Amino acid sequence: MALNLLQSGYATLQYEIAEERASALGRLGRRLEAALTELAACPRTANPDRKVRDRLVEQAGYALWLFVVQREACGLNKIDHVIKLYGVPNEVLARMGPLPKARPPA
Template sequence: MTLDILRSGYAVLQDELAQEKASALGRLGRRLEDALAALAACPREDSDRETRRKLVEQAGYALWLFVVQRESCGFNDSVRMMRQYGVPKEVFARMGPMVARQPTQSGRTE
């Protein structure tokens, strides 16, 4: 009887962990979609370079978070996912953690 209770408790925990992984994957997928949409709304030719650079950086960070979460869920085919989401090469090249910018003496960030 005690062994059955332990097994059922473990099964409940496993189920809750799977639900949280799926929920996080959904949230991060939406975050990536939003970042890609914001970047698409800022055309390369007609946009402020700094604004576009920030959008590419944000999209690269969102992509990195999404890929890491997908891999933790056992989904390892990132190339196919990037095609499905339409991830631009410049975002793929910038995939990773966001870089902390240090303020200069004039107060601007580098």
């Protein structure tokens, strides 16, 4: 009887962990979609908007990195599918990774 309770508790814990992984994956997928949508709305120009676009590319690269890391935590290791499904531009793929540290004001 005690062994059944332990196994039942372990199974419940495993289920809740899997549920949280899936939930996090969904949140990060929506975050990536939002970042890519915002980037798509910003034109590629050489004027002051270029700084805005650079920031959006950086944010999308960060969102992509978070999503890929979470997918790997779930055992999904192939990034090719994500790039194709979400239509990730090469400039975002090149900037995939953590955000640089904020620089202190001069």
